[in-house]
Amino acid sequence: MTNMINAAPALQETDELRADIYALLATMLRKQPEADLLAWLKELESDQDEDTPMARAWSTLALAAKHSEPSQLEDEYTQLFIGVGRGELMPFACWYLTGSLMEKPLAFLREDLEILGFERQENVKEPEDHIAALCEVMSMLIRTGRGYEVQHQFWQKHIQTWAQKFFTDLQSAKTAVFYTAVGLLGHAFMQQEDNWYLQLSPAAREGGKQ
Template identity: 35%
Template sequence: MTTQPIRTEPFSEEIARAELYGLLARLWLAPPDAALLQQFKVAVTEAPEPGGYLEAPWQALVAAMRETTVEAAALEFAALFQGVGKPEVFAYASYFLAGFMNEKPLAQLRSDLAALGLTRDETQLETEDHIAYVFEVMRYLIAGDDAGVSNLEQQRRFFRNHVQTWVDQLCDAVNEQPAAHLWRSIAVMTKAFVVVEAQAFDLLEA
């Protein structure tokens, strides 16, 4: 996505949320490269919240990232998301919400993105309803510089309309695939994070 700058203020819970959305977006978009795997080996060792709901799935993801290799991850990603003809798993909202690619959910998403002043990076192949791009929008709505756009109400609205409606189904689809190993851990972490986010917005609406 083409967005405005991201804030670089000192660490906070909100920045941690934004960074987790960014990490998950990266993992759903492409297999990890050597640099990312190295980061998990030497730096990413603590759960986002010790003893919290995300601790076990986070530790499982860290373990899976440390066990894989660039080559193994690339092969798994291709087997799941890049099959010849029809991939095993479609990581797009339109597929899960409408049953086909490039359907009404994508059009609605594009309309909502335009209202936020966000546009698609034309150099990217994936459409805006790919999970990676949806998560990147959430990252921006949390940590972007424009308070008129990057605020809690916009986060809540976008999450309810474009994340909560389908991401669980995607994660379940990945979990059902025999070829999924690393991405099973990514899916479990993603699903747990969506639960935490949904509960937080429930409290906001109470």
């Protein structure tokens, strides 16, 4: 995805972290982690005093990375999302919402993306409702200073309705090993986002600041 917005305001720490997690999920769901990302994941350290779904997810992801190699991850990603004809999972909103690809949810998404100033890059072949693309959009909405109301509307319309089910399926997929941990992180983060939006005051949501 590309975005037409040029200005990138300073972000609060919470928003920087949210944008980073969306970007990380997008990277791992777009393709298997390369060696440099895998090395970074191996060094992740969570707060040992914190027992939350996110903390457990980070620890699990770091452990999974330590037991993974790039070539192994390429095979795992291919079996999960590409396969022969199709992979074990279909990481598209339309598939989860309608049971088919290229249906009305994609048309509605494209309308909203155009309004927000996003367009698909020429080298991207997957439809815009791929989970990686949606995470990329959320990361850019945050980084470019779109208010919480805009972020929440996009998340509620295009991600909340199906992402939890997708990440649950990813955790239990037969061919998932490393990606079980990715599913755990995605599920915990989507739940955290849900709770975070619920806790925002009306003034914060409208003003874009906590």
